Amino acid sequence: MKAFWDECYKNEEFAYGTEPNQFFKFQLKKVPEGSKILFPADGEGRNSVYAATQNMNSVAFDISTSGREKAYKLAKTYNVNIDYQVGSFDEIKFEDKSFDGIVFSYTHFPKGVKDSFFQKMMSKLKTNGWIIFECFSVKNIPLREQNPKIGGPLEEELLYTIDELEKLIGKEAKIWEELTELNEGLYHVGKGCVIRAIKGLPNDQ
Numbered sequence: 001m002k003a004f005w006d007e008c009y010k011n012e013e014f015a016y017g018t019e020p021n022q023f024f025k026f027q028l029k030k031v032p033e034g035s036k037i038l039f040p041a042d043g044e045g046r047n048s049v050y051a052a053t054q055n056m057n058s059v060a061f062d063i064s065t066s067g068r069e070k071a072y073k074l075a076k077t078y079n080v081n082i083d084y085q086v087g088s089f090d091e092i093k094f095e096d097k098s099f100d101g102i103v104f105s106y107t108h109f110p111k112g113v114k115d116s117f118f119q120k121m122m123s124k125l126k127t128n129g130w131i132i133f134e135c136f137s138v139k140n141i142p143l144r145e146q147n148p149k150i151g152g153p154l155e156e157e158l159l160y161t162i163d164e165l166e167k168l169i170g171k172e173a174k175i176w177e178e179l180t181e182l183n184e185g186l187y188h189v190g191k192g193c194v195i196r197a198i199k200g201l202p203n204d205q
């Protein structure tokens with residue numbers, strides 16, 4: 001898995017672009033400056049670096065070493081700092097209840113792994129901490145078959161449903177499914193079906 005992502009990120013171009021995910025960017029306006037935010041599986045840093053430009057304290061991790069190199073390069077172009085650790089979620093160490101918020105952006109894992117990933121990430125969130133989430137829905141599969149450029153997994157277990165996410169992040173979250181036009185770098189281009197969620201933030205979309 002690490003070799004796959006290192007290969008994917010080794011090009012000059014950014015796989016998912018240098019701009020933040022647009023849903024995350026909109027939701028971040030609701031978050032006070034200085035918040036300590038965790039970016040699991042942050043890839044090339046498009047979201048953590050954007051948050052740092054908005055005066056947030058960005059802490060990221062990912063299994064990919066080339067992802068971190070690209071993220072630091074991006075941070076340098078904006079003259080901001082992020083803390084980015086390389087490692088798998090099951091080996092990475094953060095204090096429990098130490099983050100104001102967590103941003104899940106296209107974090108796709110197999111069924112068993114998904115459960116332990118969320119369990120661990122949720123334990124790092126402060127009581128009353130917030131979540132911003134956007135990943136592909138199981139309903140993205142036919143769209144991906146028609147247009148491979150939209151990207152996302154083809155295996156159902158790697159994707160999300162509203163019911164499943166409710167079990168992973170809690171009933172209080174506002175969770176919905178949306179058909180959306182993505183234009184994110186090389187690999188998320190076209191009409192996709194995503195699950196979006198917010199928890200602990202005002203409800204307007």
Ligand SMILES: C[S@@+](CC[C@H](N)C(=O)[O-])C[C@H]1O[C@@H](n2cnc3c(N)ncnc32)[C@H](O)[C@@H]1O
Pocket residue numbers: 001005016021040041042043044045046047061062063064067087088089090105106107108
């Ligand atoms: C689809 S990319 C999303 C990257 C980023 N969140 C974004 O939205 O641009 C999925 C990311 O998951 C990372 N990843 C896969 N397995 C992981 C693991 N066990 N622990 C941490 N990161 C992992 C990959 O290296 C890759 O960067």
